[in-house]
Amino acid sequence: MTAAKPLVFDLSTCFGRGRVTSKHLKSFEKMLIAAKERVEREVAEEKLGFWKAPELQAKPKNLAAMANLVASWQGHYDTLVVVGIGGSALGTRMLLNALTHRYHNELSAEKRGGMKVYLLENDDPDSFEALWSAIDPLKTVFNVISKSGTTAETASQFATVLQRMRKLYPNSWSEHFVFTTDPEKGVLRPFAAQHGIACLDVPPDVGGRFSVLTPVGLLPALAAGIDIQGLLKGAAAMSRRILEAPAERNPALRIAGLHVLADTAMGKNMVVVMPYADGLRDWTEWFCQLWAESLGKRSAEDGREVRAGTTPIKALGAIDQHSQMQLYMEGPDDKFFVFLHVEAFEKKVRFPGKKYLPDELNYLSGHTMQELIQAELKASRFALSRQGRLSYEIRLPKIAAETLGQLIFWAEATTCYAGYLYGVNPFDQPGVELGKKFAYGLMGREGFEKFKQKIDKAPAPKEDHLL
Amino acid sequence: MTAAKPLVFDLSTCFGRGRVTSKHLKSFEKMLIAAKERVEREVAEEKLGFWKAPELQAKPKNLAAMANLVASWQGHYDTLVVVGIGGSALGTRMLLNALTHRYHNELSAEKRGGMKVYLLENDDPDSFEALWSAIDPLKTVFNVISKSGTTAETASQFATVLQRMRKLYPNSWSEHFVFTTDPEKGVLRPFAAQHGIACLDVPPDVGGRFSVLTPVGLLPALAAGIDIQGLLKGAAAMSRRILEAPAERNPALRIAGLHVLADTAMGKNMVVVMPYADGLRDWTEWFCQLWAESLGKRSAEDGREVRAGTTPIKALGAIDQHSQMQLYMEGPDDKFFVFLHVEAFEKKVRFPGKKYLPDELNYLSGHTMQELIQAELKASRFALSRQGRLSYEIRLPKIAAETLGQLIFWAEATTCYAGYLYGVNPFDQPGVELGKKFAYGLMGREGFEKFKQKIDKAPAPKEDHLL
Numbered sequence: 001m002t003a004a005k006p007l008v009f010d011l012s013t014c015f016g017r018g019r020v021t022s023k024h025l026k027s028f029e030k031m032l033i034a035a036k037e038r039v040e041r042e043v044a045e046e047k048l049g050f051w052k053a054p055e056l057q058a059k060p061k062n063l064a065a066m067a068n069l070v071a072s073w074q075g076h077y078d079t080l081v082v083v084g085i086g087g088s089a090l091g092t093r094m095l096l097n098a099l100t101h102r103y104h105n106e107l108s109a110e111k112r113g114g115m116k117v118y119l120l121e122n123d124d125p126d127s128f129e130a131l132w133s134a135i136d137p138l139k140t141v142f143n144v145i146s147k148s149g150t151t152a153e154t155a156s157q158f159a160t161v162l163q164r165m166r167k168l169y170p171n172s173w174s175e176h177f178v179f180t181t182d183p184e185k186g187v188l189r190p191f192a193a194q195h196g197i198a199c200l201d202v203p204p205d206v207g208g209r210f211s212v213l214t215p216v217g218l219l220p221a222l223a224a225g226i227d228i229q230g231l232l233k234g235a236a237a238m239s240r241r242i243l244e245a246p247a248e249r250n251p252a253l254r255i256a257g258l259h260v261l262a263d264t265a266m267g268k269n270m271v272v273v274m275p276y277a278d279g280l281r282d283w284t285e286w287f288c289q290l291w292a293e294s295l296g297k298r299s300a301e302d303g304r305e306v307r308a309g310t311t312p313i314k315a316l317g318a319i320d321q322h323s324q325m326q327l328y329m330e331g332p333d334d335k336f337f338v339f340l341h342v343e344a345f346e347k348k349v350r351f352p353g354k355k356y357l358p359d360e361l362n363y364l365s366g367h368t369m370q371e372l373i374q375a376e377l378k379a380s381r382f383a384l385s386r387q388g389r390l391s392y393e394i395r396l397p398k399i400a401a402e403t404l405g406q407l408i409f410w411a412e413a414t415t416c417y418a419g420y421l422y423g424v425n426p427f428d429q430p431g432v433e434l435g436k437k438f439a440y441g442l443m444g445r446e447g448f449e450k451f452k453q454k455i456d457k458a459p460a461p462k463e464d465h466l467l
Numbered sequence: 468m469t470a471a472k473p474l475v476f477d478l479s480t481c482f483g484r485g486r487v488t489s490k491h492l493k494s495f496e497k498m499l500i501a502a503k504e505r506v507e508r509e510v511a512e513e514k515l516g517f518w519k520a521p522e523l524q525a526k527p528k529n530l531a532a533m534a535n536l537v538a539s540w541q542g543h544y545d546t547l548v549v550v551g552i553g554g555s556a557l558g559t560r561m562l563l564n565a566l567t568h569r570y571h572n573e574l575s576a577e578k579r580g581g582m583k584v585y586l587l588e589n590d591d592p593d594s595f596e597a598l599w600s601a602i603d604p605l606k607t608v609f610n611v612i613s614k615s616g617t618t619a620e621t622a623s624q625f626a627t628v629l630q631r632m633r634k635l636y637p638n639s640w641s642e643h644f645v646f647t648t649d650p651e652k653g654v655l656r657p658f659a660a661q662h663g664i665a666c667l668d669v670p671p672d673v674g675g676r677f678s679v680l681t682p683v684g685l686l687p688a689l690a691a692g693i694d695i696q697g698l699l700k701g702a703a704a705m706s707r708r709i710l711e712a713p714a715e716r717n718p719a720l721r722i723a724g725l726h727v728l729a730d731t732a733m734g735k736n737m738v739v740v741m742p743y744a745d746g747l748r749d750w751t752e753w754f755c756q757l758w759a760e761s762l763g764k765r766s767a768e769d770g771r772e773v774r775a776g777t778t779p780i781k782a783l784g785a786i787d788q789h790s791q792m793q794l795y796m797e798g799p800d801d802k803f804f805v806f807l808h809v810e811a812f813e814k815k816v817r818f819p820g821k822k823y824l825p826d827e828l829n830y831l832s833g834h835t836m837q838e839l840i841q842a843e844l845k846a847s848r849f850a851l852s853r854q855g856r857l858s859y860e861i862r863l864p865k866i867a868a869e870t871l872g873q874l875i876f877w878a879e880a881t882t883c884y885a886g887y888l889y890g891v892n893p894f895d896q897p898g899v900e901l902g903k904k905f906a907y908g909l910m911g912r913e914g915f916e917k918f919k920q921k922i923d924k925a926p927a928p929k930e931d932h933l934l
Contacts (some may be wrong), residue, residue: 003678005589008812008933008934009934010928010933011928011932011934012928012929012930012932012933014932015932024850056857066794072930085785085789086786086788086790087789089786090790095888101597101600101672102593102594102597102598103597103598103601104847105573106572106573107601109677111600119680121786122783122784122785122786122840123747123785123836123839123840124743124744124745124746124812124836124840125812125813125814125815125816125835125836125840126569126744126745126746126812126813126866127745127835128570128814128816128836129813129816130570130595130816130830131569131570133568133578133584134569134570134573134574136711142469149825149827150604150825150827151789152828152831152839152843153785153789153839154829155824155825155827155831156818156836156839157836159819159824159828159831160816160818160819160836162819163819163823166823168570170776184471184737187825187827187828191825198853200798204744207700208554208789209790231903232765237495238783243724246488248931249934250509250934251934254496255583269736269799269801271738275576276591277591277593278589278592278594279591286789288790289789289790289791290793292793292794292798293791293793293794294789295798296498296791296793296794296795296796296797296798297793297797297798298796298797298798299797307797307798307799307800308553308798309797309798310798311573311737311780311794311798311801313778313780314781316589317589317590318552318590319552319553319556319588319589320554321902322553322554322618322675322756322899323553323557323676323755323759323760323900324755324759324760324763325898325899326763326764326896326897326898326899327758327759327760327762327763327766327776327778327898327903328763328898329898329899329901330763330764330765330766330776330897330898331759331762331763331765331774331776331778332736332774333762333774333776335778339488345592345593346592346593346596347592347593347595347596348592349592349595349596349627351626351627352626352627352629352630354789356626356630356633357614357622357626358617358622358654358658359654360616360617360654361617361619361622361623361626361654363907363911363912363913364619364623364626364910367910367911368592369590369591369592369595369623369624370592371628371910372590372619372620372906373590373591373592375906375909375910376590376902376906378621378905378906378909378922379903379906379908379909379922380902380903380906381904382921382922382925382934383901383902383905384902386901391759399593399608402823410839412537424582426912429793430793431792431793431794431795431797432789432792432796432799434796434845434850434853435788435792435796435843435847435850435851436665436851437842437846437922438841438845438846438847438849439842439845439846439847440830440844441846442842443830443831443834443838443839444834445830446507446671446830454783454849455534455845455846455849458849461477461478461479461624462479464475464715465477465478465479465481466475466477466479466672467475467476467478467721
């Protein structure tokens with residue numbers, strides 16, 4: 001098997017008058033070198049959990065653990081429900097969106113060639129019951145994904161499913177579960193041991209938003225019929241490319257630098273991520289978590305208050321040309337645009353001859369739908385560029401496991417470099433704790449009474465603030 | 468039938484130290500009154516197409532036209548495919564998401580109680596073929612939605628479907644189509660007349676992004692089994708509420724004012740729209756088009772360059788607490804938050820007793836999933852407020868046709884007021900033309916050669932800009 005073609009990064013629309021200049025770049029050179037050396041050192045010292053993940057998961061022992069599980073379900077179960085939220089779900093959604101049929105769960109078993117996969121993400125009671133009514137519990141495995149097992153949304157949905165399954169299948173309910181969790185800590189491990197429930201490990205040094213290339217994302221992907229070895233191979237290829245390249249040819253380091261420059265020196269506080277392909281829609285969603293949660297930080301590692309981070313915006317071409325492009329073209333110049341271009345779709349769809357087209361559409365005749373969507377990307381990027389807007393383009397040879405693996409790893413490495421350039425820790429998320437504490441207080445959790453009191457003591461809205 | 472409870476708007480977290488003050492409000496008073504009077508005048512003169520839409524569509528003649536069509540399909544067709552993009556699709560997606568079962572298309576005909584509805588939006592060839600393979604053309608009606616009929620994505624997909632259907636059903640293909648288009652203009656009307664294809668009108672004075680409460684959104688909704696009269700009734704109730712209220716009790720005018728203040732006087736160049744309910748996820752998407760395309764304008768109506776518009780951001784609680792909240796809490800203070808709170812979900816989902824819960828989760832026992840998601844919203848809003856962040860909350864009694872109708876009309880009116888406060892025309896979209904021209908050029912359309920030449924003449928990327 002030959003390796004997949006590498007991704008191409010076209011940065012040309014970042015440079016020139018009104019955009020990034022050699023002066024900007026000069027001022028950044030030392031920081032880029034420092035970030036490069038830090039990553040190299042941390043990779044050598046095996047300090048970056050996400051960097052090790054593709055190689056670790058590709059070990060025969062780890063691949064076999066997942067393959068055996070999925071094989072053991074064959075003939076018994078045709079549906080996998082992922083119970084997880086945030087980093088435990090977005091990666092799986094991305095893989096399913098890119099690498100399975102657009103209507104995977106609606107296809108016949110034969111056409112599908114893998115299990116149906118659903119996600120229980122949000123703690124929305126209507127969604128919960130809708131899913132429950134759509135599946136056949138007898139034929140369903142629930143993959144509960146949580147490092148700690150105490151994430152409120154996941155734990156409460158798990159408990160509810162558990163109660164129902166114990167009632168339905170008093171003797172065999174435990175066979176309907178598999179946990180993806182910390183190898184030692186957390187509340188799911190002892191429960192699994194007690195009831196003989198299968199478990200897979202989330203490596204302790206890999207955070208949720210960096211965990212798609214661990215069993216968190218790989219097990220559901222494998223169940224759906226996705227080539228997970230291709231994913232890992234692509235990721236490993238990008239890892240090598242980044243480590244072996246000199247600074248000026250390193251696509252993660254250079255692009256991280258451009259993002260931080262665009263923010264701190266050029267006032268672009270947003271990043272618009274706009275693939276022109278439906279199959280990358282949820283890649284964007286996954287990237288938005290990675291970027292926002294890693295870089296949106298009040299304090300630098302040295303304690304300075306920095307209020308870092310740009311806001312990622314999900315867009316989708318060509319759809320958002322009919323929704324957001326007006327704002328992008330004419331509104332404030334506060335955005336950095338990332339286009340994703342697919343060079344070869346699986347299908348082409350040739351347009352019909354002139355006799356099927358009104359005169360006004362004759363120009364389409366002889367072309368393909370692939371050509372149209374590609375022309376639209378090129379036209380949008382060019383038009384934005386003529387307005388002086390900053391952008392770059394990532395070219396994927398196609399949407400396939402290996403190219404997606406490259407793209408995933410590139411995003412993780414770029415985010416890591418960007419964190420180091422901002423001077424923040426890209427691997428923590430201290431800002432989400434306060435909201436959790438208030439929610440615990442409202443739900444009556446012991447030890448959080450004072451948080452409830454704070455909310456209770458807040459004055460009621462004045463009458464003229466309530467319409 | 469009694470009317471649905473009205474929406475409640477809680478603006479209390481907009482005001483106070485570091486947020487909106489009475490000084491801000493004072494400076495805005497005259498502008499608000501001017502905008503109010505302008506809307507009242509234009510409504511009285513019947514100049515605002517979107518304002519008239521709910522009443523117009525509720526006329527028995529118009530309701531019957533749609534009902535007769537859907538009735539005529541019964542027994543023959545079980546699937547409707549909407550061929551449309553942007554304003555011709557986002558409204559339908561919103562209605563389906565809010566008012567049908569979460570897995571509508573996967574349910575049996577009996578459970579579903581309406582036709583399956585799919586959307587052909589993007590000109591992605593893989594999506595096109597995936598949809599084609601998922602449907603049974605014999606049982607499918609294609610609803611082509613385009614005012615002009617020349618929108619490239621829609622027209623090219625229509626032509627491709629047309630070719631295939633003519634081949635499959637040489638004698639009856641025309642029965643598989645219905646057009647929603649301009650009453651007189653455009654390329655679809657003459658084609659329909661020639662082949663006896665059913666047509667519904669998009670009122671000429673209603674633009675795509677304001678068209679959900681016309682046959683554009685109402686026909687697919689009715690086909691899916693949605694209560695479209697409830698939608699129209701809710702919209703009409705909100706229209707009356709807005710027109711009858713004094714300025715200080717008008718939820719569209721006051722909130723439009725807060726948005727424009729937050730942008731122009733307080734540096735918030737983003738609006739984060741965050742419902743805590745899966746059923747409002749696509750409402751957000753629809754709103755993002757409405758807001759961005761209406762307000763993102765280079766020039767005011769008097770010709771001044773204003774570069775107006777804030778960027779709408781799609782979020783979803785509680786999921787994005789695990790994705791974006793870190794950035795919202797600790798990143799730059801550049802956002803205005805809109806929370807949507809659902810007071811009664813259809814289901815509650817009571818959590819199991821303590822014996823099913825690990826000790827750490829005992830606090831959930833006796834509560835419901837509805838309480839948890841509501842507590843999370845309250846906690847997030849409170850936590851953000853303690854950081855001085857600006858927000859307000861919209862409370863929906865429940866997700867149902869009448870409440871959604873209110874919410875839709877409120878959003879349209881608020882966007883209209885905001886446009887008038889910025890001084891821009893909220894009903895045009897001049898900024899999307901340039902990109903279209905470049906795309907026509909690239910596709911070889913006659914008359915657009917010079918646009919292709921401009922792209923061809925652009926220098927190739929330098930080697931060091933291509934990684």
